[in-house]
Amino acid sequence: MKVLYSIWLKDLNNAGELLKAIKKAGFTGVELSVDYPLCHDMEVPGAFLTELRRRGYVYSFHLPWRDLALSSPIEELRRSSVKEISRCVKELQAFKPEYFVIHLTTNQAFCGYRDRKCIQAGINSLNELLPLAKNAGVPLEIETTTDRCCGDEEHLPQILTQLKDPELGVCLDPPHIIERRLKKWRETYDLSEVLRDQAPELMERTQVVHVHGYSSENGVLRSHLFPDESYVETIINQLKEMNVLRSVKSFVIEAFHKGDLSKDVPSLRRVVKVIKDAE
Numbered sequence: 001m002k003v004l005y006s007i008w009l010k011d012l013n014n015a016g017e018l019l020k021a022i023k024k025a026g027f028t029g030v031e032l033s034v035d036y037p038l039c040h041d042m043e044v045p046g047a048f049l050t051e052l053r054r055r056g057y058v059y060s061f062h063l064p065w066r067d068l069a070l071s072s073p074i075e076e077l078r079r080s081s082v083k084e085i086s087r088c089v090k091e092l093q094a095f096k097p098e099y100f101v102i103h104l105t106t107n108q109a110f111c112g113y114r115d116r117k118c119i120q121a122g123i124n125s126l127n128e129l130l131p132l133a134k135n136a137g138v139p140l141e142i143e144t145t146t147d148r149c150c151g152d153e154e155h156l157p158q159i160l161t162q163l164k165d166p167e168l169g170v171c172l173d174p175p176h177i178i179e180r181r182l183k184k185w186r187e188t189y190d191l192s193e194v195l196r197d198q199a200p201e202l203m204e205r206t207q208v209v210h211v212h213g214y215s216s217e218n219g220v221l222r223s224h225l226f227p228d229e230s231y232v233e234t235i236i237n238q239l240k241e242m243n244v245l246r247s248v249k250s251f252v253i254e255a256f257h258k259g260d261l262s263k264d265v266p267s268l269r270r271v272v273k274v275i276k277d278a279e
Contacts, residue, residue, distance in 0.1 A: 093136035
């Protein structure tokens with residue numbers, strides 16, 4: 001089981017200390033968020049990735065998502081989004097990452113009868129992107145998101161049912177599902193309950209799991225906090241119970257630290273150990 005740490009461009013301001021922290025915590029590698037200006041006005045940090053590989057680490061890429069709408073019912077916007085993602089995939093494929101993560105989303109309030117227009121738009125985008133990912137030999141993972149459509153627990157299973165390609169998987173982000181429920185129904189849900197509620201089509205295709213803590217107060221959910229061991233154990237035990245842990249290839253600690261990452265190394269080491277011991 002690979003255990004990656006989510007990083008952003010700003011984290012590379014002190015790449016040396018980042019590498020030390022990754023080693024001390026026992027991570028297998030990193031998941032780099034290719035957020036603007038990366039893959040647009042600035043090339044991805046090739047020297048850093050090469051150094052990671054030299055040291056025996058792996059890496060993956062979270063493809064751009066801001067201002068993009070792969071499930072938009074507005075065809076011109078959808079095609080523009082596909083064009084941007086395609087260009088980025090072509091630029092990044094030479095680095096041979098473990099996988100690509102994408103957001104299959106739109107902010108449109110109306111998506112046709114039972115959201116069929118947006119669902120079909122998402123399928124059309126995937127049909128264009130999948131050949132590129134397959135040609136690069138890199139799996140494409142759809143992240144569960146908090147948006148209106150279509151990377152959520154209601155719409156994503158419908159898309160996966162129509163697209164059986166083995167190179168298309170799911171990046172499961174449990175707090176995102178909880179946050180969307182909170183926005184929609186103004187109720188909080190137990191983590192194990194939320195996982196049990198997920199459709200088999202979604203869980204059986206889960207290859208990557210984003211792990212981060214969360215808290216809820218006054219109807220607002222704060223996510224991407226550092227997780228503790230009990231939180232991670234809950235996810236692992238539930239995945240085991242559902243007999244889907246065997247399909248998961250990578251866990252990603254997607255917690256956004258503030259300040260000195262080295263101070264969080266002891267707690268991260270314990271979380272990483274829990275995940276590795278689950279194999």
